[in-house]
Amino acid sequence: MNLRVRNRQNFLFGAFLLFLGVAGIVFARDLTMGNAFRMGPGYLPNVLSGCIALFGLGFLASAFWTDGEEWGRTAWSGLLFVVGAVVVFGLIVKWAGLALTIVVSVLLSSFAATDRRWREIVPFAIGLAIACVLIFGTIFNLHLPIWPKW
Amino acid sequence: MVDLLGNLALGFGEVITPTNLLYCFLGCLIGTLIGVLPGIGPLASIALLLPITFSLEPTGALIMLAGIYYGAQYGGSTTAILVNLPGEASAVVTCIDGHQMALKGRAGPALAIAAIGSFIAGTVVTLLIATVAAPLTVLALRFGPADYASLMIFGLIGAVVLASGSVMKAIAMVFVGLLLGIIGIDVNSGYMRYTFGYPPLADGIGFVALAVGLFGVGEIVRNLEHSDSRSVISSKIGRLMPTRRDMRTALPAIARGTALGSFLGILPGGGATLSAFASYALEKRVARDPSRFGSGAIEGVAGPEAANNAGAQASFIPMLTLGIPANAVMALMIGALTVQGIQPGPRVLQAEPLLVWGLIVSMWVGNLMLLIINLPLIGLWVRLLKVPYRLLFPAILVFCAVGAFTINNSTFDIYMTALFGILGYFFIKVGAEPAPLILGFVLGPLLEENVRRALVFSRGDPIVFIEEPISAGFLAAAAILLILVALPSLRRQRQEAFREE
Structure with a gap:
């Protein structure tokens, strides 16, 4: 028998579901199950997690006998800089304020684009920061921290 | 009939106020904007704007959010015709013939017919919503908890069957969504x-973080896989009419x-999306000369442009x-209503007639603005x-x-957005629709x-779901859907309908 992953999509999705399902059961172990007639708080979490884990096993198995579509590129740098920019936004916004944070996030995220031009992106980041401060800080007055707290 | 006119007049009175007209215009403008821009859809945008609407009064908030959804259907066609890229998923089929028309120097008529078609569809569906809303609510008021539960199961299965891509993956995704929805305090027992x-999780995962991460951030990363190659038809658009x-x-x-x-x-x-695909397939079938399709x-x-606008607006019917919610955008609308302190359901029409009729009339006004x-x-x-x-x-x-x-002015939601952004990209890569x-x-x-609740009423006897006729009907319909989708002939047709995607 030739055991080879032929469907990468199903393999990865299956692995994810199996992991999620098992984690769901493990972390629900302190909740009382009850039964279908008198459901406890743990009933639905366990049933759902079990179903998800079964789905995971199914997809994992199917990865060996179905063919997946072509995987294409994985945008690792995109993932790193785009998600990184969001995380950095969260890390600094409380003390750096909205204006500075937006400039930093825009510049950081633009590392993900292969065709970035600094001369273009720096003024754009500043302009966007001003626009956001006006929209969110002034017009809608959402009480956000806008300037850095030194 | 008199009722209908009276209700519409009530709605008009509510919409024709400076603030509500402004929100309607803003919604339509934002909708067109995100519709035109590829890479951001109505779902992510509505999720993004939810926090802003919290500070508005409910009618204005809903009018604006609705405008974004149907406005995006108008804007999406512009990009499809001029750039051969769908500005919106629902405009995918418009690319095929719309862009060909543009290449032949007929971009103007293509844009105009898309807008006119959308407008006619929008007008008809507004009247349809106004006509069926009241009778449907009367019917819905007779629903008990068992009926509701079965209706939701029917809704979830319907969503799975009609989603594009693998049915099994869609079912698995529903389960993942159900599991994520459990996070937080259990209302029945008070258990965490x-x-x-971790205290911020007690209220559950933030809806905005989930939607924005999955549909906003995930989509951006996907778009970065390929370098940007857009060529706008730069020649004059020419005569519109x-x-x-x-x-x-x-x-x-x-x-x-x-x-x-x-x-x-x-x-x-x-x-919207499904309607557009189905309409294109239908037009091809009824055309005297199907070979013209694909060349302008x-x-x-x-057809598809009228259909996507009609579909977008008609999905408000079950929500109101x-x-x-018939789809994920309507799920967001329900979220918006709940935050405003309005419990969505059949009672909304009686309790908040101005809100409902104002929203319905605003759709027609919005279509005119669009x-x-x-x-x-x-x-x-x-x-x-x-x-670029x-x-x-x-x-x-x-x-x-x-x-x-x-x-919530909390950075926790930002980190959740980042996390769901990673997940969103993962789901796109493995072919599972979010x-x-x-x-x-x-x-x-x-x-x-x-x-x-149903089980409490029936003292724990699950037979209640089959004994109640309405509930049994929904469950039967759900079962039929599942059987249908398993049939090989239908499976092929379903793949056909989404082939272009």
Whole structure:
């Protein structure tokens, strides 16, 4: 028998579901199950997690006998800089304020684009920061921290 | 009939106030904007704007959010015709013939017929909603908890069947959504579930963070896989008005598209995208000379564009009358209502007649505004299309982060957005559509509550779900759907319908 992953999509999705399902059961172990007639708080979490884990096993198995579509590129740098920019936004916004944070996030995220031009992106980041401060800080007055707290 | 006119007059009175007209215009403008721009859809935008609407009064908030959804259907066609890229998923089929028309120097008529078709569809569906809303609510008021639970199951299964891509993956995604919806305090027992002793999780995962991460951030990363290669048709758009012959071929297609969209929009899982695909397939089938399709047939623009607008608006019907979302965008609307302190369901029409009728009438007013926003101002949108993606995506990303932050002024929601952004990209890569997850997430708590209530009434006897005739009907319909989708012949047709995607 030739055991080879032929469907990468199903393999990865299956692995994810199996992991999620098992984690769901493990972390629900302190909740009382009850039964279908008198459901406890743990009933639905366990049933759902079990179903998800079964789905995971199914997809994992199917990865060996179905063919997946072509995987294409994985945008690792995109993932790193785009998600990184969001995380950095969260890390600094409380003390750096909205204006500075937006400039930093825009510049950081633009590392993900292969065709970035600094001369273009720096003024754009500043302009966007001003626009956001006006929209969110002034017009809608959402009480956000806008300037850095030194 | 008198009732209907009275209700519409009530709605008009509510809409024709300076503030509500402004919100309607803003919604339509934002909708067109995100419709024109590829890479951000109505779902992510509505999620982003949710925090802003919290400070508005409910009618204005809903009018604006609705405008974004149907406005995006107008804007999406512009990009499809001029750039051969769908500005919106629902405009995918418009690319096929619309762009061909543009290449032949007929971009003007293509844009015009798309807008006119959308407008006609929007007008018809507004009347349809106004007509069926009241009778449907009367019916829905007789629903008990068991009926509701079964209706939701039917809705979830419908959403799965009508979603594009693998049915099994869609079902799995519904389960993942249901599981994510469990996180937080259990309302029945007061136990913490999956909070890991972490206080911010007690209220559950933020809806905005989930939607913005999955549909906003994930989509950006996917778009960065390929370098940006857009070429806007730069030659003059030319005469806007279609010829008399164009109108003669297009009008029946618009009528068919409107009918199809109104029907598919109401179905769970339906909405704009499905309606457009179905309409294109239908036009191809009824055409006397199907070979014209793919090389600039005007019916191929008129039908789907009417259908996607009809579908977008018709999906409001189950939301307004039953409080059940037909698709993920409607799930967001329900979220918006709940935050405003309005419990969605059949009682909304009686309790908040101004809100419901104002919203319905605003759809027609909005469609009229969109006609103006889209046709005479087309040059503006063309210029916007020339903004490269390398500038666009950092801006979208910043809006995502600000949107997530403004919900509770808490950075926790920003980190959740980042996490769901990674997951969103993962789901795209493995071919699992995230929309069923959102539906599961929204319906999960409602479903659990109704199932438990039904079981309390029946003293724990699950037979209640089959004994109640309405509930049994929904369950039977759900079972039939599942059987149908398993049949090989239908499976092939379903793949056909989504083939172009």
